[in-house]
Amino acid sequence: MPEGDNVYQAARRMHAALAGKRLAASDFRVPAFATLDLAGWTVLEVVSRGKHLLHRVAPPGSTHDGDGRLSVHSHLSMEGSWQVYGPGERWRKPGHTARAVLTADDGTSAVGFSLGLIEVIATAEEDAAVGHLGPDLLGPGWDPALAEANLRALPERAVGAALLDQRNLAGIGNIYRCELCFLGRVHPATPVAAVPDLPGMVAMAKRLLEANKSRSRNTVGGFGPRNATWVYGRTGQPCLRCRTRIVHGTLAEPLPGTGPLLGETRERDIYWCPNCQPLR
Incomplete structure (x- = not known):
């Protein structure tokens, strides 16, 4: 799953x-926007908001701020990606997985593959799409106090589930939440109230994403690409801190829209060191 640093880089x-x-052409390969043509529109900027992406465009002849502007709003979900191609460059992913193509008048194009969400909304109404998100770890309005309060x-909620909830703070995915719990020496199922240093965990989340936002991710810093995580994906391997074998399990989390403590749930993978991260 792409996480906040991946989306920021994209x-x-x-x-x-x-x-x-x-734009010389646009091609939205979803029924709701299949007939929308943004040819002649100007790309103002492309920004990330947590795990969401916003391409902001202005119509031909626009002279006033916000006058008729639109935003191409997308979310990568589990397998999505946006890739940039030069004029005539062959796509590196299957064409049938493309959901949106934006082509500039110089032939440069951005192609969104396997997107979990793609829609076009009025820029003035972006808050309806991303306003529910908590403070953005890589955004200009980062507010650690609000993230901690959220x-x-x-x-009583498991900290591993709370960290993934984008309404609390935006940008953490499954890799980072497992790594943060290890660095904070807490089991992912530990209730938030029992985390000994929650402000420190929030600060660590900010440091990790900031450190990795402009490079290939290396969350442990210095162990090399084969050991780029402390615990994530390292089932049965020795802990890099104490040599105890890393354990894999799952943690039940509420599906979006069902409420934080009741309703339908899904199981997500977690990894931890039983010695460094005892369940409190």
Whole structure:
């Protein structure tokens, strides 16, 4: 699953490739927007908001801020990606998985593959799409105090589930939540109220994403690409801190829209060291 740093990097790449350019063509391969044509529109910017992406475009002849502007809103979900291609460059993913293609007048294109969500909304109404998100770990309005308060709002909730809830703080995915729990020496199922240093965990989340937002992810810093995580994906391997074997399990979490403590749930993978992270 792409996480906040991946999405931030994707926004930076597309902004560098498209910002300030007019679109020669657009192709939305979803029924709701299949007839929408943004040819002649100008790409103003591409920004990330947690795990969401926003391509903001202005109509031909637009002279006033916000005048008729639209935002192409997308979410990568589990397997999605946006890729940038030069004129005539062959796509590196199967064409049938493309859900959106934005082509600039110089032939540069951005292609969204296997997107979990793609829609076009009025830029003035972006808050309806992403306003529910908590403070963005890589955004200009990062507010650690609010992120901590959001996490504490349900003190009995498992911290591993609370960290993944984008309404609390935006940008953490499954890899980071497992790594954060290890670095904080807490089991992912530990209730938020029992986490000994929640502000430290929030600060660590910020440091990790900031450190990795401009490079290939290396959450442990210095162990190399084969050991780029402390616990995630390392089932049965020795802990890099104490040599105890890493354990894999699952943690039940509420599905979006069903409420934090009741309703339908899904199981998500967790990894931990039983010695470094005893369940409190």
